[in-house]
Amino acid sequence: MDDKKVIIVADSITVGELAETLNLPVTTLIGELFKNGIVATINQRIDFETATIIVEELGLEDVELRKKAAAEPVARKVHVLSDKAVDRPPIVAVMGHVDHGKTSLLDAILDQKVVDGEAGGITQHISAYQVERKGRMITLLDTPGHEAFAALRQHGATLTDVVVIVVAADDGVKPQTIEAIRFARSANAKIVVAINKIDKEAANAQMVKTQLATEHNLNPEEWGGEVVMVEVSAKTGENVDKLLDMVLLVADLEELKADIDTPAEGLVIEAHMETGRGSVVGLLVEQGELKPGHFLVAGTAFGKVRTLLDFKGAALKSAGPSTPVTVTGFKELPQFGDTFTIVKSEKEARLLTEKTHQERERAAASTNVTSADMLKLITQKHESEDFNVIVKADVQGSLTSVMDSLRLIDTGDQVALRVIGSGVGNISENDIRLAGSSDTVIYGFNVELAPALKRLAMRDKVEVRMYKVIYELLDDARASMEALLAPEVVETQIGTLTIKGVFRTLKDEIIAGGEVTSGKAVPNVLARVKRKDEVLAEVEVTKVQRQQQEAKEVFEGEMCGLSLRTTKKLLVEEGDTIEFFTRELVKRTLA
Numbered sequence: 277m278d279d280k281k282v283i284i285v286a287d288s289i290t291v292g293e294l295a296e297t298l299n300l301p302v303t304t305l306i307g308e309l310f311k312n313g314i315v316a317t318i319n320q321r322i323d324f325e326t327a328t329i330i331v332e333e334l335g336l337e338d339v340e341l342r343k344k345a346a347a348e349p350v351a352r353k354v355h356v357l358s359d360k361a362v363d364r365p366p367i368v369a370v371m372g373h374v375d376h377g378k379t380s381l382l383d384a385i386l387d388q389k390v391v392d393g394e395a396g397g398i399t400q401h402i403s404a405y406q407v408e409r410k411g412r413m414i415t416l417l418d419t420p421g422h423e424a425f426a427a428l429r430q431h432g433a434t435l436t437d438v439v440v441i442v443v444a445a446d447d448g449v450k451p452q453t454i455e456a457i458r459f460a461r462s463a464n465a466k467i468v469v470a471i472n473k474i475d476k477e478a479a480n481a482q483m484v485k486t487q488l489a490t491e492h493n494l495n496p497e498e499w500g501g502e503v504v505m506v507e508v509s510a511k512t513g514e515n516v517d518k519l520l521d522m523v524l525l526v527a528d529l530e531e532l533k534a535d536i537d538t539p540a541e542g543l544v545i546e547a548h549m550e551t552g553r554g555s556v557v558g559l560l561v562e563q564g565e566l567k568p569g570h571f572l573v574a575g576t577a578f579g580k581v582r583t584l585l586d587f588k589g590a591a592l593k594s595a596g597p598s599t600p601v602t603v604t605g606f607k608e609l610p611q612f613g614d615t616f617t618i619v620k621s622e623k624e625a626r627l628l629t630e631k632t633h634q635e636r637e638r639a640a641a642s643t644n645v646t647s648a649d650m651l652k653l654i655t656q657k658h659e660s661e662d663f664n665v666i667v668k669a670d671v672q673g674s675l676t677s678v679m680d681s682l683r684l685i686d687t688g689d690q691v692a693l694r695v696i697g698s699g700v701g702n703i704s705e706n707d708i709r710l711a712g713s714s715d716t717v718i719y720g721f722n723v724e725l726a727p728a729l730k731r732l733a734m735r736d737k738v739e740v741r742m743y744k745v746i747y748e749l750l751d752d753a754r755a756s757m758e759a760l761l762a763p764e765v766v767e768t769q770i771g772t773l774t775i776k777g778v779f780r781t782l783k784d785e786i787i788a789g790g791e792v793t794s795g796k797a798v799p800n801v802l803a804r805v806k807r808k809d810e811v812l813a814e815v816e817v818t819k820v821q822r823q824q825q826e827a828k829e830v831f832e833g834e835m836c837g838l839s840l841r842t843t844k845k846l847l848v849e850e851g852d853t854i855e856f857f858t859r860e861l862v863k864r865t866l867a
């Protein structure tokens with residue numbers, strides 16, 4: 277049959293709606309979704325791609341899902357380099373475990389290397405700097421740790437060329453070190469390891485190298501591997517120069533280039549309001565040259581560059597690739613991690629932002645379960661899940677107790693509790709942004725959440741949970757971790773039957789009869805149809821009859837009739853075996 281039934285689906289559809297359109301019992305659909313790693317309820321939305329996969333899996337060859345034509349998306353064009361592309365400075369992120377010395381190292385670099393030799397000239401905090409080494413520039417991102425991590429991840433692989441991973445020689449590899457390694461790899465960035473604090477007596481650089489080589493497959497060059505590792509001291513300044521040389525060397529292998537003669541584009545790396553100045557936005561130019569007077573669009577925000585400043589606050593006439601700048605003139609704040617482009621007029625800017633706005637609204641309104649989630653579930657099914665948290669507490673003492681207690685409930689083998697960030701003080705905008713891009717719950721202990729941030733959290737769908745009693749916070753964390761455990765599928769065998777005759781075969785229903793050979797036959801359960809050892813299909817048993825009468829159960833040795841509901845074409849034959857069973861999802865608890 278060629279005449280397929282075409283069903284038009286919008287971006288997403290609820291499980292119930294899909295079942296209805298497909299004329300299938302909802303349970304069948306939920307069961308199929310479950311088999312594919314998605315635990316869904318009748319009202320849950322699944323996206324078009326997931327629906328398509330499910331229809332295929334169900335073997336519904338006569339159904340074709342077609343996506344309702346959506347408004348044209350605002351494509352983020354990927355810049356293709358021209359043959360006029362020129363060399364550009366490497367963009368370097370410094371990451372590592374807390375207290376291993378990221379900030380000190382950046383300070384040491386700035387003290388030594390800021391172009392005109394006066395780091396003290398930097399009066400404002402901005403999140404990226406440029407330093408000069410042997411006449412060449414290096415762009416350093418100074419939002420070490422998680423904000424940068426989150427923004428960069430959103431942006432994809434293009435931003436960071438090199439990740440300097442700082443590991444304290446007296447402490448070794450720690451969770452955030454591993455996270456940094458993972459990030460660098462996922463961003464396709466080159467890794468340079470800075471083994472810091474070598475001035476300390478307890479420093480043991482060899483130990484760090486061994487850990488990195490044996491546990492994380494980062495093999496030091498000096499041992500014949502390919503990873504550059506430099507032993508440094510941010511405190512004494514030892515080898516800081518060498519570290520920069522190595523960064524340049526590693527960057528050179530990448531042949532980093534950018535176009536200048538092209539409309540400027542890049543990334544929003546900071547955004548805040550300032551009295552008197554309005555929106556103050558940090559940008560990193562990736563291509564082209566940004567100039568005062570340009571019309572900028574970033575996400576849903578636009579504006580005209582009023583002032584263009586370098587990282588020291590000096591006015592610039594133009595800023596080329598890899599240059600971090602601060603601009604004023606945006607009418608509202610763009611989001612950290614948004615890409616920016618320039619357009620010809622305010623009108624074009626308005627049109628573009630309106631489109632993006634609509635897209636984001638649509639995206640927010642649609643999926644709960646996306647095909648990306650589905651893939652994640654499928655691929656991670658047997659790995660442990662992560663429960664990501666950010667912890668904020670009023671004072672160091674309570675922060676320590678919360679963190680220590682959380683560590684105790686993190687058994688790690690089923691669900692890992694990952695502390696993405698922690699700190700003393702009220703919940704900040706950064707906490708929420710970070711949580712928003714990394715699927716993280718924020719716990720506030722004896723702290724406050726400003727009303728504006730509450731709105732931000734709601735908009736970004738970030739859960740902020742406030743507690744004043746530690747054990748209540750811990751109960752919540754434990755419950756959340758248990759909720760992440762994929763439910764266990766428990767199948768209970770009920771009985772078997774051998775088919776003696778097939779009375780009717782319809783598209784979705786089969787009426788047959790046979791003898792119960794073990795256990796019992798019961799209605800409203802699932803059944804497997806087997807021929808020899810091969811499973812032909814899984815069906816629903818809708819009716820069981822004994823001598824033309826509906827029966828609740830028919831036991832071993834007795835004959836009975838069966839109505840089976842099937843979702844795919846199925847020819848049952850005499851001699852086939854029917855196995856009756858139930859399948860339940862059982863919630864698991866932490867060991």
Ligand code: GDP
Binds near residue numbers: 373374380474475
């Ligand atoms: P971050 O959390 O990674 O930014 O770490 P910080 O730069 O704040 O450093 C944490 C602590 O380690 C501070 O007390 C620094 O003074 C100290 N520290 C950083 N680098 C060095 C170093 O090379 N040698 C010594 N002895 N202490 C260092």
